[in-house]
Each structure stands twice: as C-alpha cells, then as structure tokens.
Amino acid sequence: MSEAARIYETVPKRVAGTMVLVGQPNCGKSTVFNAVAGYRALAANCPGTTACINSTQIRVKGESIELVDLPGIYSLFVDEPVEKLALNWLLEHKDAVVINIIDASLLGRSLELTLELLELGNPMVICLNMLDEARRKGIEIDLPKLAALTGLPVKGTVASKGEGIDRLFEEAGRSFLSGARPAPIPFSDDVEQVIRGLESELGRVPETAGLPSRFFAVKLLEEDQEVSELVSRLAPEKQEAVAGFRRKLAQTHGRESAEVIFSERHALALNLFEKSSRVRQRTPPGLGEKIDSWLMHKYLGYVFVVLIFFGLFVFVFWTGKFLETPLLALFGSLQQLLAGRLGQNLAGAMVRGLIEGFAGGVGIVIPYLVPFLLGLSLLEDVGYLPRAAFLMDNFMHRIGLHGKSVVPFVLGYGCNVPALMSVRTLENRRDRIITAVLTTMIPCSARTTVIFGLAAYLLGPAWALAIYIFNLLLIAGVGKALTFFMPDPTEGMIMEVPSYKMPSLRIMFKKLWFRLREFIVVAWPILIIGSVVLSLLQFLELEQYVNRVLSPLVVFALGLPEKVGVTLIFGVLRKELTLVMLGQALGTTDFLSIMSRGQVVVFTVFVVLYLPCLATLSVLQRILGWKGMLGTAALTLALAVLGGLLFRLVLAAVGYS
Amino acid sequence: MTLAESREGQVLVVKNLAAGFGARRRLFNLGILPGERLTVLKSAAFGGPVLVEVRGTEVALGRGVARKIEVEDVRGGSDL
Numbered sequence: 233m234s235e236a237a238r239i240y241e242t243v244p245k246r247v248a249g250t251m252v253l254v255g256q257p258n259c260g261k262s263t264v265f266n267a268v269a270g271y272r273a274l275a276a277n278c279p280g281t282t283a284c285i286n287s288t289q290i291r292v293k294g295e296s297i298e299l300v301d302l303p304g305i306y307s308l309f310v311d312e313p314v315e316k317l318a319l320n321w322l323l324e325h326k327d328a329v330v331i332n333i334i335d336a337s338l339l340g341r342s343l344e345l346t347l348e349l350l351e352l353g354n355p356m357v358i359c360l361n362m363l364d365e366a367r368r369k370g371i372e373i374d375l376p377k378l379a380a381l382t383g384l385p386v387k388g389t390v391a392s393k394g395e396g397i398d399r400l401f402e403e404a405g406r407s408f409l410s411g412a413r414p415a416p417i418p419f420s421d422d423v424e425q426v427i428r429g430l431e432s433e434l435g436r437v438p439e440t441a442g443l444p445s446r447f448f449a450v451k452l453l454e455e456d457q458e459v460s461e462l463v464s465r466l467a468p469e470k471q472e473a474v475a476g477f478r479r480k481l482a483q484t485h486g487r488e489s490a491e492v493i494f495s496e497r498h499a500l501a502l503n504l505f506e507k508s509s510r511v512r513q514r515t516p517p518g519l520g521e522k523i524d525s526w527l528m529h530k531y532l533g534y535v536f537v538v539l540i541f542f543g544l545f546v547f548v549f550w551t552g553k554f555l556e557t558p559l560l561a562l563f564g565s566l567q568q569l570l571a572g573r574l575g576q577n578l579a580g581a582m583v584r585g586l587i588e589g590f591a592g593g594v595g596i597v598i599p600y601l602v603p604f605l606l607g608l609s610l611l612e613d614v615g616y617l618p619r620a621a622f623l624m625d626n627f628m629h630r631i632g633l634h635g636k637s638v639v640p641f642v643l644g645y646g647c648n649v650p651a652l653m654s655v656r657t658l659e660n661r662r663d664r665i666i667t668a669v670l671t672t673m674i675p676c677s678a679r680t681t682v683i684f685g686l687a688a689y690l691l692g693p694a695w696a697l698a699i700y701i702f703n704l705l706l707i708a709g710v711g712k713a714l715t716f717f718m719p720d721p722t723e724g725m726i727m728e729v730p731s732y733k734m735p736s737l738r739i740m741f742k743k744l745w746f747r748l749r750e751f752i753v754v755a756w757p758i759l760i761i762g763s764v765v766l767s768l769l770q771f772l773e774l775e776q777y778v779n780r781v782l783s784p785l786v787v788f789a790l791g792l793p794e795k796v797g798v799t800l801i802f803g804v805l806r807k808e809l810t811l812v813m814l815g816q817a818l819g820t821t822d823f824l825s826i827m828s829r830g831q832v833v834v835f836t837v838f839v840v841l842y843l844p845c846l847a848t849l850s851v852l853q854r855i856l857g858w859k860g861m862l863g864t865a866a867l868t869l870a871l872a873v874l875g876g877l878l879f880r881l882v883l884a885a886v887g888y889s
Numbered sequence: 890m891t892l893a894e895s896r897e898g899q900v901l902v903v904k905n906l907a908a909g910f911g912a913r914r915r916l917f918n919l920g921i922l923p924g925e926r927l928t929v930l931k932s933a934a935f936g937g938p939v940l941v942e943v944r945g946t947e948v949a950l951g952r953g954v955a956r957k958i959e960v961e962d963v964r965g966g967s968d969l
Contacts, residue, residue: 724951
C-alpha cells in the first residue's frame with residue numbers, strides 16, 4: 233500500500249477499544265507506534281514528521297485494541313491544521329486510553345500538555361520516553377513520585393531500542409479495563425474560583441456542544457476562538473458574562489486572561505518537574521554541541537549544507553551506477569536469448585512487455601532508489617533537517633517563505649506525498665499554499681531515478697547536477713512569483729531544533745524497507761502492467777495515434793523523436809515509467825543510437841518538471857482544492873514545456889548534440 | 890534590547906513578548922515566557938535566525954520574531 237493510501241487506512245471496527253499516542257512533536261510517538269506495530273508509520277528526528285493519523289490493530293491483555301498515532305501537538309490550543317486534526321480526534325473519542333508520550337529529557341515543558349490532557353478526562357497513562365537521553369543530560373526522574381503527583385501511572389521507555397514497551401502497554405491495558413478517569417490538577421485558588429464560576433454560569437452549554445465542562449471553561453479563558461464561537465452560536469446571551477470572567481482574571485493578575493492560564497500551567501508543570509526530578513550540574517559539552525560548532529557554524533555551516541547534499545548526490549550516483557551496469561547487461565542478454573524464441577504474436581508481445589517492466593524495476597529503479605533512501609533516512613534520523621532549515625531561513629525569506637518550509641522540501645526528495653502532508657505543520661495558510669505548490673516541483677525519488685538512470689548514466693553526473701540546480705533555481709523563481717501575488721509577510725520561523733540522535737541501523741533498514749515496499753507493492757506492478765499495455769499497443773499499432781496527438785508538443789516544441797510521446801502519458805502514473813518505457817518505445821535500450829545527447833537532456837528536464845504523479849495530485853487536491861490542484865498541474869506543465877524549450881535552444885546554440 | 894541584537898553565548902532574561910497572539914502562544918509552548926532565561930547558542934550570519942536554548946529545548950527563531958522578543962542581559966546585574 234502506498235504511503236498515501238496507508239495514511240487513510242481504516243481498521244476493521246471489531247475492536248474492544250482504542251488507545252491513542254499523544255505527545256509533543258518529536259517525542260517519539262511514531263517510534264513507540266512502530267515498536268508495537270512493526271515499521272508502519274514514517275518516523276524521523278524532526279518535529280512534525282507525522283502530519284496524519286496512523287492506526288493499527290494490536291492485542292493487549294487478550295483484547296483486540298485499535299492503536300492510533302496522532303500528530304505531535306505542543307498544546308491543545310488549536311492553531312495549525314495538524315493540531316486541529318489531533319484535538320478533534322480526541323474530542324470524538326472520549327473513551328480512548330490516552331498514552332501521553334513525553335520526551336523525558338524535556339519533562340518540564342512536556343507536562344504542560346499533560347495538564348491539558350487531564351482536563352479532557354480520558355483514561356490516561358504517562359510514558360517517559362528517551363530515558364537514556366535524559367540520563368545523558370543529567371536528569372534523574374523519580375517515576376513513582378511523578379505518578380503520585382499526577383495521579384497517573386508512569387512507565388519509562390527507550391522506544392528506539394524497544395525497552396519498556398511491553399510494560400507500557402500492560403499498564404495501558406490495566407487503565408483500559410478499569411476505565412478509571414483521572415482528575416485534573418487544580419490551578420491556584422483564585423483561578424480555580426473563576427473557572428468554577430464560569431462553569432456554573434455556562435450550565436448546560438458545554439454539554440450541548442459535546443465538550444467536557446471544565447475543558448470548555450478553561451478554553452474560554454484562554455480566548456480560544458472555536459470555543460468562543462460555540463458560545464456565540466449556542467448561547468449568545470452568555471457572551472457578556474464570559475467577557476466578565478475574563479476581565480476578572482485579567483484584573484487580579486495584571487495581564488490578559490489567556491496569558492494567566494498559560495503562565496499558571498507553565499508554573500504548575502515546572503513545579504511537578506522540580507518535585508519529581510533532580511538535575512545534576514550542567515554536563516560538559518556533549519558530542520552534539522561539538523558537531524554543531526561545525527555544522528551550524530556562522531559561515532562554514534553553509535559550506536557543510538552544500539557538501540552534505542552534494543555527498544548524498546555522489547553516493548547515489550556511484551552506488552547506482554555500480555549496480556545498474558551489470559544488471560542491465562544481464563537483462564539485455566536475457567532479452568536477446570528470448571527474442572529468438574518469441575514469435576511476433578500477441579503472446580510474444582505480452583511476455584516481452586512483462587520482462588521489460590520487471591527489468592526496469594530491478595535494473596534501473598532499485599539501484600538508485602536504495603542508496604538514495606538510505607542517505608535520506610540518515611539525514612532525517614540524525615536530526616539534520618531542522619538544522620538545514622535554520623541555515624536556509626535567510627534564503628527562504630528571499631522567496632517569501634521561512635526556514636520551516638525547508639522540511640517539506642527535503643522530505644519531497646523522498647516522496648512528494650508525505651512532504652505535502654507535512655506542509656500542514658506550517659502556521660500560516662499562505663505559507664502552506666506556496667510551500668505545497670513548490671513541493672510538487674521537488675524531484676522525488678521516482679524523478680531522481682529518471683535523472684540518474686538517464687541523464688547521469690548516459691551523459692555523466694555533471695548533467696544530473698545541472699538539472700538539480702536548474703530545478704532549484706526554477707523553484708526559487710516560482711516562489712518569488714507566487715509571493716508577488718500573495719504578498720502577506722510571514723510571521724517568521726519558530727521551530728524546535730531537536731538534539732542529534734544516533735541513528736539505529738535496525739530502524740534505518742526497517743524504514744528503508746517501509747519505503748522500498750511502497751515501490752515494490754505499488755509502483756512496480758504499475759511499471760509491469762504499463763509495459764505490457766505498451767507492448768500490446770505497439771503490437772496492435774495503436775501507440776502511433778497517441779504519439780501523433782502529442783506530436784506538436786513532443787516534436788515541434790521539444791524536438792524529441794515522436795515515439796517518446798506515449799511514455800509521457802504513462803509517466804503521470806509513476807514517473808519511473810517514462811524511463812522504463814523509453815526502451816520499449818524506441819525499440820532498443822541503447823538510447824543514444826536513436827536520441828541525441830541534447831534530446832536526452834531535454835527529455836529528462838521535461839519529465840522532471842511536468843505534472844506531479846497521480847498520488848501527489850490527489851493529496852494536493854485535498855490540501856488546495858480542485859482549483860489549486862488543477863492550477864498547479866497547469867503551472868508545472870507550462871514550466872516543463874518552457875524548461876524543455878529553454879534547454880533545447882541553449883544546447884542548440886552551444887552546439888551540444 | 891531585543892533578542893535580534895544579542896550575541897552568541899549571551900545569557901538573557903525574557904522581559905516582554907511584543908509578538909501577535911499566535912506567535913506568542915507558540916513561544917509559550919516552547920517555554921519562552923517573560924522571566925525565563927535564554928542562552929543564545931547561534932546567531933546566523935547575514936541577518937539570519939537566532940538559535941536559543943531554554944530549559945533544555947533548542948529553538949530556532951527567525952530574525953523578525955527575535956526582534957519582537959525584549960530581553961535583558963543578566964550577567965550585568967545581580968545574578969539571582
């Protein structure tokens with residue numbers, strides 16, 4: 233199943249109950265999820281990797297339980313679409329056992345969310361994850377003490393090593409069976425008085441809205457927009473009273489009522505933290521700080537960004553080429569062997585298509601996909617992406633965005649689909665639209681295999697690099713143009729930078745398999761079926777009609793052989809198809825015997841830019857709506873034609889053929 | 890002074906957040922509140938962002954956001 237499809241996978245409803253992982257971004261929810269479910273949710277050392285709801289079925293204490301992984305949220309104060317997604321889910325599942333995952337090394341801050349969750353009243357368990365990291369930072373937590381202070385069961389885990397997971401779920405199972413609902417921890421007396429007063433004033437309004445009464449009152453004091461709107465809709469006569477309670481709180485504390493609640497919660501959380509933990513004197517600078525003194529250096533940092541991504545490029549190219557050459561030779565001889573035995577009939581054509589599709593997957597795609605995905609996982613799991621975002625913030629401002637948009641961009645090199653999902657972690661609607669449009673222009677791993685398997689393999693790595701750089705310049709230009717039409721200035725970056733984590737080889741290979749399986753299960757069958765269909769079209773001599781229709785674009789505008797037209801149609805399904813089918817369409821794998829070097833460049837540029845694949849378009853439609861999706865599709869098509877034309881003219885002018 | 894004028898290595902106390910409601914709330918969530926102590930870890934070149942540490946959390950703040958965070962150097966005064 234594709235990453236896109238898995239995200240909306242629904243679990244059969246024959247479960248006894250639901251458990252849900254809730255926590256702040258990057259506390260390791262998805263790592264806990266994967267530790268129980270096998271690698272089924274994309275996890276990385278970068279806040280906001282999960283921007284959707286994953287679920288799976290597990291067995292706890294003999295009961296069949298649906299386990300849900302929510303996107304990370306700092307608080308229940310809803311601002312970003314991902315937070316809304318998480319909060320709405322929680323409000324709709326009042327019996328779900330909340331497993332509140334906490335990064336133990338950030339306990340003080342994380343307990344603020346715990347306090348908010350307590351106001352929802354679900355059965356709840358605390359999971360202190362990354363206990364090893366906390367110890368390294370000199371934080372010793374007294375788990376039984378924390379349990380006594382919060383009134384919640386507390387279990388420690390190191391999810392990346394699978395430690396403590398069994399005990400955690402056993403505890404969650406106990407909470408599930410008992411159904412015990414914890415009590416909220418009170419604020420200071422005068423605030424509690426205001427909350428109680430507001431609660432009795434509201435009466436049955438929260439119930440009508442389907443929300444817990446105390447939660448409703450606290451949200452109103454926090455000046456939450458949605459809850460305030462509920463009051464104006466359900467009980468407009470009470471608006472004045474609500475304002476009165478807010479004023480009362482503001483007057484006694486000398487600041488806005490929302491800030492009073494935030495600071496109260498902050499103080500309460502720190503108090504719980506200080507009572508339950510001991511922090512040893514600041515430990516000497518760790519390895520992470522030493523690494524950062526280079527990677528995040530004022531000036532050298534930029535050199536390292538370029539070197540790191542260039543290193544990834546070189547690694548992919550040489551590994552891929554090393555693997556591709558012998559594999560292609562092998563399949564070439566197999567095809568020759570079979571060519572003599574298969575007649576020019578329908579069955580023969582189908583078998584030939586089958587082999588072409590199969591060989592394309594093993595011979596061309598996998599050699600580049602494997603090293604690329606490994607390299608990307610390494611960058612993600614170590615925690616480099618947020619640092620790249622920090623360094624690139626400045627440049628991103630030039631194209632009207634800020635550093636946080638770098639994360640979807642880099643994820644987009646893997647696959648545009650999860651990258652578009654992560655766009656939802658941006659705060660501002662305008663930023664989300666521009667970032668989403670630009671993300672679809674990032675050459676994903678499928679387009680990467682076309683760049684490497686075609687341009688780099690045939691013409692040398694310099695051409696691949698040139699195409700990547702051209703692509704980046706084009707993205708910057710489009711960003712700049714979109715900013716011209718949507719000029720609202722962005723608020724600027726506020727982003728957590730997590731500490732470096734030693735990537736676990738076991739998890740990296742599981743992640744590689746998770747992404748590779750997507751290729752094998754979804755893309756490869758499409759490649760094979762596509763090849764068979766093309767073989768049939770060729771056998772029935774139908775493909776020439778398609779080619780003729782496309783000929784004004786392919787031949788007149790781009791100056792390519794008419795035969796390649798049909799591959800572009802299939803490329804919308806999966807971009808790799810264009811590469812796999814090119815051999816079939818041209819009737820030889822020796823592309824350079826039919827296409828000039830210049831034509832190979834133009835073809836690659838066009839394929840990289842034109843229309844994102846169908847899976848990407850469907851996610852884009854959900855984010856931007858039909859108009860935005862169709863507009864983006866038209867834009868990429870126009871850019872592809874212009875880009876191809878530009879390369880054609882420049883190459884002709886310099887005499888490269 | 891504001892955080893945008895800070896130097897690497899400075900330890901500062903937050904005085905006031907002059908940002909809008911949304912930005913202020915996000916800063917609160919990451920532990921940046923009036924009275925909290927920040928360490929400036931990095932200040933990027935060319936007017937880029939600032940990286941600060943607050944209670945073990947590292948936060949990257951764009952220059953525009955940093956300009957709205959009023960701070961005071963604690964090394965100068967009595968260190969309570």
